[in-house]
Every structure is written in C-alpha cells, then in structure tokens.
Amino acid sequence: MTEVKFYDDIEDELLKFAVIISKTQNKYVFCKHKDRDTWEVPGGHREQGENIIDTAKRELYEETGALEFDIEPICVYSVTAPDNFDGKESFGMLFFADIKCFEAELHSEIEKIEIMDELPKMWTYPNIQPHLMEEAKKRGYL
Numbered sequence: 001m002t003e004v005k006f007y008d009d010i011e012d013e014l015l016k017f018a019v020i021i022s023k024t025q026n027k028y029v030f031c032k033h034k035d036r037d038t039w040e041v042p043g044g045h046r047e048q049g050e051n052i053i054d055t056a057k058r059e060l061y062e063e064t065g066a067l068e069f070d071i072e073p074i075c076v077y078s079v080t081a082p083d084n085f086d087g088k089e090s091f092g093m094l095f096f097a098d099i100k101c102f103e104a105e106l107h108s109e110i111e112k113i114e115i116m117d118e119l120p121k122m123w124t125y126p127n128i129q130p131h132l133m134e135e136a137k138k139r140g141y142l
Contacts, residue, residue: 017092019043039120065103
C-alpha cells in the first residue's frame with residue numbers, strides 16, 4: 001500500500017524529487033510521457049548538487065516547455081510504498097507554478113502537454129498525484 005504524507009519542511013539533503021502542479025490561464029497543465037497513455041504532473045529527480053528550486057525549474061521547462069513562469073514551494077511530501085526505495089520513505093518538494101508562456105516544441109521524454117479545465121481520469125501515479133493535488137487545494141493553491 002502506498003502512503004503519502006505532508007510536512008512543512010525537512011532537511012534539504014533528504015529531498016530527492018520536485019513535483020510542480022502547474023496552471024496556465026487558470027487551467028491545469030499535465031504531461032503525457034511518450035511511453036504511457038496516462039497523465040502526470042511535471043516533475044522529476046534532483047541531480048547531484050542541484051538546489052531543489054532549480055530542479056523544479058529545470059523539470060518544468062523540460063516537461064512542459066515553460067519559458068516564463070512564477071513558481072513557489074507548497075510543502076514537502078513523502079511517499080512510502082513497498083515497490084519504491086525498498087519500502088523506505090522518500091521525500092520531495094511540491095511546488096506550484098503559474099506558466100505565462102511555452103516554447104513551441106518539447107525536447108524531452110514527454111510526448112505532449114495538455115491544458116485542462118478538470119483533473120485527468122487516467123493518472124500515471126494514481127496512488128500519489130491525486131493526493132498532491134488535494135493537499136495543494138487544502139493549502140489554497142488550487
């Protein structure tokens with residue numbers, strides 16, 4: 001069973017991921033990976049020596065083509081799942097971004113982005129991402 005928890009802060013070196021809930025013109029921005037038929041929130045792994053905000057900005061650009069945006073941290077989240085990190089709790093920072101403009105073409109593993117009024121029905125990570133969306137909503141970001 002997958003468990004998702006939320007924290008206000010944590011030691012920086014424990015943050016392994018950045019996930020960015022994104023909107024443009026008050027609509028959600030979701031990504032579709034080339035190898036999947038599902039939708040996901042932009043995000044990814046933190047690189048060695050990278051500041052977590054820089055991870056968020058890099059992943060947002062790579063996965064959505066966002067060129068101009070405002071971004072801010074929402075909270076720390078953790079995931080504990082038997083098939084993930086040997087069942088150990090892993091941590092990431094959840095961000096919110098308001099995207100002003102996009103690059104014309106994507107240059108990553110993402111096939112396309114979709115601008116949506118509603119949340120998708122088919123999530124890539126259905127046991128995690130809906131919880132992240134709900135927490136962002138509780139904290140006044142959505």
